[in-house]
Amino acid sequence: MKMDIVVTVNGRKYAASVEPRLLLSDFIRDTIGLTGTHVGCEHGVCGACTILLNGDSVRSCLTLAVRADGMDVVTVEGLGAPDELNALQTQFREKHGLQCGFCTPGMLMTGMDLLKKYPLATDEEIREGLSGNLCRCTGYQNIVAAIRAAAGLRNGSAP
Numbered sequence: 001m002k003m004d005i006v007v008t009v010n011g012r013k014y015a016a017s018v019e020p021r022l023l024l025s026d027f028i029r030d031t032i033g034l035t036g037t038h039v040g041c042e043h044g045v046c047g048a049c050t051i052l053l054n055g056d057s058v059r060s061c062l063t064l065a066v067r068a069d070g071m072d073v074v075t076v077e078g079l080g081a082p083d084e085l086n087a088l089q090t091q092f093r094e095k096h097g098l099q100c101g102f103c104t105p106g107m108l109m110t111g112m113d114l115l116k117k118y119p120l121a122t123d124e125e126i127r128e129g130l131s132g133n134l135c136r137c138t139g140y141q142n143i144v145a146a147i148r149a150a151a152g153l154r155n156g157s158a159p
Helices: 022-031 087-094 103-119 124-128 141-155
Strands: 002-011 014-017 049-055 056-059 072-074
Touching: 002 141, 022 049, 049 103, 056 103, 087 103, 087 141, 103 124, 103 141, 124 141
Parallel strands: 002 072
Antiparallel strands: 002 014, 049 056, 049 072
């Protein structure tokens, strides 16, 4: 038995009839075709599938699509365009906060949530906030530097 849902993704409404067990990550990737949200572990451990659901970061591989009915979803595609990056994306580029790029969408979405909710005055606070996101390439230092710089821009101080 399928269920009808309407989800706003990156400002655009999508209506679909979905199986109740369909994961939000699969809805985003397969049903509406936005492949920026990566699926790694499928257990909520790696954080690659992180999106914003009504403004809060969630693991889309652990969230059922039906739960998002009537809600607002932001994926990495909703942050900015290649020629018009947002401040955090710009800092990831300038501070070399990525290598292979697999974890980057989840890191960016978690970073957006952290920037919205916390002062992020120290690297330790940033590292604590990112503790649910795994990266096998970077060693995290440049990711932390990028978020720190974006927090500095948000606060009006130089990166």
